[in-house]
Amino acid sequence: METKITGRVWKYGDDVNTDVIFPGKYTYTISDPKEMARHALEDLDPEFAQKVQPGDIIVAGKNWGCGSSREQAVTCLKEAGVGAVVARSFARIYFRNCINQALPIVTCDAVDGVESGEEVTIDFAAGTVTTPRGVYTFPPLPAEVMQILEAGGLVPYVQKQLGIG
Amino acid sequence: MGYTFAEKALARKAGLESVVAGQIVTVRPDKLLTHDNTAAIVKEFRKIGVARVADPKVNVIVLDHVVPAADETHATNHKVAREFAAEQGISAFYDVGEGICHQVLPEKGHAWPGAVIVGSDSHTPLYGAVGAFAAGIGRTEAAAVMATGQIWLRVPSTFRIIINGPLPPRVSAKDVILRIIGDLGADGADYRSVEFAGPVIRDMSIAGRMVLCNMSAEMGAKNGVVEPDEKTREWLKGRVTHPYEEIHADPDAQYERVIEYDFSDLAPQVARPHAVDNVVPVTEVAGTRINQALIGTCTNGRLEDLQAAADILRGKHIAPHVRLLVLPASREILLEALDRGLVRDLVAAGATLLNPGCGPCLGAHEGCMAPGEVTISTANRNFKGRMGSKEAFIYLASPATVAASALKGVIADPREV
Numbered sequence: 001m002e003t004k005i006t007g008r009v010w011k012y013g014d015d016v017n018t019d020v021i022f023p024g025k026y027t028y029t030i031s032d033p034k035e036m037a038r039h040a041l042e043d044l045d046p047e048f049a050q051k052v053q054p055g056d057i058i059v060a061g062k063n064w065g066c067g068s069s070r071e072q073a074v075t076c077l078k079e080a081g082v083g084a085v086v087a088r089s090f091a092r093i094y095f096r097n098c099i100n101q102a103l104p105i106v107t108c109d110a111v112d113g114v115e116s117g118e119e120v121t122i123d124f125a126a127g128t129v130t131t132p133r134g135v136y137t138f139p140p141l142p143a144e145v146m147q148i149l150e151a152g153g154l155v156p157y158v159q160k161q162l163g164i165g
Numbered sequence: 166m167g168y169t170f171a172e173k174a175l176a177r178k179a180g181l182e183s184v185v186a187g188q189i190v191t192v193r194p195d196k197l198l199t200h201d202n203t204a205a206i207v208k209e210f211r212k213i214g215v216a217r218v219a220d221p222k223v224n225v226i227v228l229d230h231v232v233p234a235a236d237e238t239h240a241t242n243h244k245v246a247r248e249f250a251a252e253q254g255i256s257a258f259y260d261v262g263e264g265i266c267h268q269v270l271p272e273k274g275h276a277w278p279g280a281v282i283v284g285s286d287s288h289t290p291l292y293g294a295v296g297a298f299a300a301g302i303g304r305t306e307a308a309a310v311m312a313t314g315q316i317w318l319r320v321p322s323t324f325r326i327i328i329n330g331p332l333p334p335r336v337s338a339k340d341v342i343l344r345i346i347g348d349l350g351a352d353g354a355d356y357r358s359v360e361f362a363g364p365v366i367r368d369m370s371i372a373g374r375m376v377l378c379n380m381s382a383e384m385g386a387k388n389g390v391v392e393p394d395e396k397t398r399e400w401l402k403g404r405v406t407h408p409y410e411e412i413h414a415d416p417d418a419q420y421e422r423v424i425e426y427d428f429s430d431l432a433p434q435v436a437r438p439h440a441v442d443n444v445v446p447v448t449e450v451a452g453t454r455i456n457q458a459l460i461g462t463c464t465n466g467r468l469e470d471l472q473a474a475a476d477i478l479r480g481k482h483i484a485p486h487v488r489l490l491v492l493p494a495s496r497e498i499l500l501e502a503l504d505r506g507l508v509r510d511l512v513a514a515g516a517t518l519l520n521p522g523c524g525p526c527l528g529a530h531e532g533c534m535a536p537g538e539v540t541i542s543t544a545n546r547n548f549k550g551r552m553g554s555k556e557a558f559i560y561l562a563s564p565a566t567v568a569a570s571a572l573k574g575v576i577a578d579p580r581e582v
Contacts, residue, residue, distance in 0.1 A: 015351045015440060019548040023555075024527035028201055028231055029238045031208075043550040063352035066385060067548060068527075069287040071303040092356045092387055093287060097303040144189045144317055155212050158309045164214045 003125045005104075007057035007083045010048060011116040014061035018073035018094065020044040027070050036072050037079035054081030057120055059111050061087065065094025071101065078103045084122055086110045086129055099145055102153035108138040167415025169323040170390050171358035174298035174412050178281045186322035186421070196275050197223050197310045198284030200266045201230035201239070203246035206285060209308035218253045219314030225257040225275050226250050227266035232522040234261075235530040264495025264521040267291045267379065267463035272497055274404035278393040278411040283307070283316060287382050288463050288545065293390035294374035295397055296411060298358075300387050321356055321387045322421040325414075327363035329427045335579040336431050337473065338373035339465060339543065339563035341365065342380040343434035345426070347444025355385030357421065360414055365428060366391055371400040372467040379464050380545050383441040433579055435541075436561040439549040447566055447578045455560075457540040458483070458571035460511075461492030461519070462526045465543035465564050468498050468505075474568035475507040477582055478514035484574025489516040490532045492524040515571075528552045534559075541570045 020043040022036065030036055041048040058064075058077065064087035065073060074097040077085065084104040088111060098105040106122055106129060113131030114120055121130045129136045141149065151157035168176070168183060176183050179190035199206050203226050210218075218224060226246055234240035243261065250258035259269050267288055270276055278296030282289065285307035292299035302316065310316050328341060346353070359381045366374065374391045381389030391397075393411045432446040460466070460474050471493060483489050491511050493499040499521055502508050512518055525532035526544045533553030534540055540552060540559050547559035562570070565579035572582055 015442075017548045019546070019551050023550050025529055025533075025550075025553070027527070028242055028529065029236075031205065043555045063355060063385065066351055067287065067546060069285060069301045069303055071305060074303075089352060089355060091352070091385055093301050093303055096306060100303055100305040100309075142189055142319075154305045154309050155209060158213050158312055161313065162213070162215065 004121065004123045005055065005083050006119055006121040007055040008053065009057055009059050009114050009116055009118050009120055010052070011111065011114060012044065012058065012060040015063045015066055016044060016060055017067035018065055018070050019067055021065065021073040022070060022076050024068065027072060033075050033079040036076035040076040040080045049080065052080045052082065055083045056081065057083050057122070058085045059114055059120065061111050062089045064090050066091040069093045071097045074098050074101045074103055086122065099148050100154035102149055104149070106138050108136040110136045166419065167417035169358060169418040169420065170360055170412055170414040171298060171321050171323055171388065173414070174279060174281060175318060175320050177279070177412070184320045186320050188320045189317055190320060191315050191317050192281055193315050194223065194283045194310060195280040196225050196282040197307060198225050198227070198266055198270055198282065198286065198289060199307055200227050200286060201242055202285055202304055203249060204242035206304050206307045207245055207249045209305050210311050213308060213312045215312045218311045221254045223314065224255045224311065225270055226255060227259040227263065227269045228261050229265045230523045230527065231529045232261040232520065262496060262520060264498070265463045265466065265523055268466065268494035268498070271295055272404065272495055274406065277401060277405045277409040278397065279409055283310060288379050290381050290386060290388045291375050291379040291463065293378035293388050294371055295401060296390065296393035298388055298390065301382065321358040323358040323360060324354055324422045324424060325360045325362060325420045327423065327425045328361065328365040329363055329425070330365040330429050331368065332365060332428055332431060335565045336433055337563050337565065338369060338376035340431055340434045341428060342377050343436055343444045343561065344431060346380065346384045346442050347434065349384050351384060351440060351442040353384045354381065357386050359386045359389045361389065361391050367394065370469060371396060372469050375467070376464055383545055433563060433566045435566065435576065436547055438547055438558040438560065441545065441547060441561065447562065447576065450560065450576045451578055453576040454539065455487060455541050455570055455574065455576060456538040457488045457490065457532065457534065458567050459490045459525065459532065459540055459542040459544065460564050460567050461490070461494065461524055462544040463494065464545040466492055466494030466498065468501050470543065470564040471502045471507045471511065473564045475510040477565060477568040477579060478572060479510045481514055481572060483515035483571040487571050487574050489571040490519055490524065491516045492519045493521050495521050525552050541567050541576055543567050
């Protein structure tokens with residue numbers, strides 16, 4: 001895992017739910033991650049899927065990813081190239097899904113210091129998000145959780161645990 | 166020092182004397198629920214590379230989300246789940262028509278007081294209604310539970326919500342939980358365990374308790390729970406046949422918040438589009454024209470819900486421009502509703518009866534909406550695009566309010582019909 005990433009920001013508000021990140025009508029019909037990426041944030045920001053670039057960073061308000069447990073709401077962003085999601089807070093299943101898919105996740109108030117199109121830098125080692133209008137700190141993830149992220153997600157982590165592969 | 170329900174349930178399961186909020190524990194869940202997403206989970210399970218599930222008795226598979234299959238893709242998903250259950254010796258496999266996972270799992274005796282249950286569905290907290298610790302998880306971790314039999318969980322801190330009453334006529338559990346979510350907000354209980362207590366809860370049926378625990382997910386809760394009592398034991402009789410040890414929170418447990426309500430004058434509540442915490446008394450939205458009304462889902466598809474609707478619609482007819490969809494939550498409920506004549510009452514009043522299952526709740530089939538249309542539903546989510554068009558509008562309410570609205574053709578106060 002990179003310890004420092006810089007990316008262009010897509011900024012969103014509070015309570016962005018998994019239905020607008022990845023609509024329910026596709027949950028059992030689309031299984032190819034590339035196809036999932038084409039519908040990412042479809043009902044919130046139709047421009048996103050067309051214009052997102054690898055390494056872009058989502059910065060949002062509170063309760064990002066509330067609602068359904070659907071993991072495609074993480075997969076579609078990861079496949080679209082999103083480098084990290086930074087939010088004031090996360091819904092708990094979404095948080096777990098990010099860890100399990102190894103999509104870096106940061107809980108802090110960086111949304112106050114940045115607008116869409118500007119850049120932020122996340123330093124995972126220092127626990128900081130540097131925005132054009134301030135530096136925001138975040139606490140490290142618990143060691144148990146960090147191990148999963150560092151293994152590249154839950155599947156490789158479990159394989160390691162079970163001595164497979 | 167005393168402990169909360171969540172602390173005691175997770176400590177017991179983790180084999181520790183005690184745990185405290187914030188601690189991460191590894192547990193072996195008693196049950197793992199998966200539904201139509203079993204097919205996707207099986208794919209992850211194969212990717213991990215083990216041949217057999219850790220313990221086939223842990224797995225409960227219920228096909229409910231798009232049943233009967235709406236097209237070839239769904240049919241193929243169902244087939245994968247069916248074949249996987251047979252291959253792995255999973256006996257708790259419930260096929261098309263048995264009902265919604267969150268109704269079927271407790272009905273068939275897979276939830277009991279003190280059990281730890283995880284499910285790849287966000288409304289898994291429902292099993293707290295019978296005193297279980299139940300939390301939603303994602304697909305990949307469901308696959309990991311299949312492979313390893315275990316999962317990490319962070320011990321949540323707890324809100325205790327005490328509800329005094331009694332509730333007024335035509336006001337039910339749905340109104341209670343909508344009001345609470347309206348007050349606390351969509352993330353008001355994020356990552357928390359929520360204990361529902363007080364006289365109103367003691368008077369409430371298991372079905373009503375299921376509504377509360379189900380919708381605790383809509384304020385971000387990890388789990389919701391009602392302390393087991395005589396009603397719980399009665400309901401579980403003949404369903405859970407093995408002994409179990411109940412878990413009760415200690416009287417001196419450490420709560421993050423204790424919230425007390427007096428709901429003796431609560432009005433019927435409605436969540437407006439497009440957020441579950443956008444809640445107002447029905448009087449504020451009464452008169453809003455509707456196109457469709459839905460009674461069912463894992464929130465409100467139980468016998469007392471169909472009864473409440475039938476009591477309002479019996480001998481009458483819904484407004485001519487309204488489509489009323491009724492989905493009993495399970496085969497057991499459908500049979501009982503048939504015996505009691507509720508199905509006849511509802512269908513005679515103009516309802517379209519659909520098979521037990523999730524129906525149009527997630528916008529996949531059986532009653533999706535066109536742009537500009539309005540549905541009032543007993544479901545638990547009204548997010549933009551949830552039931553089809555993102556230019557459609559979903560209001561959430563109790564079965565009584567939905568039935569009254571179907572009758573009038575506009576959102577209506579069930580106390581006035």
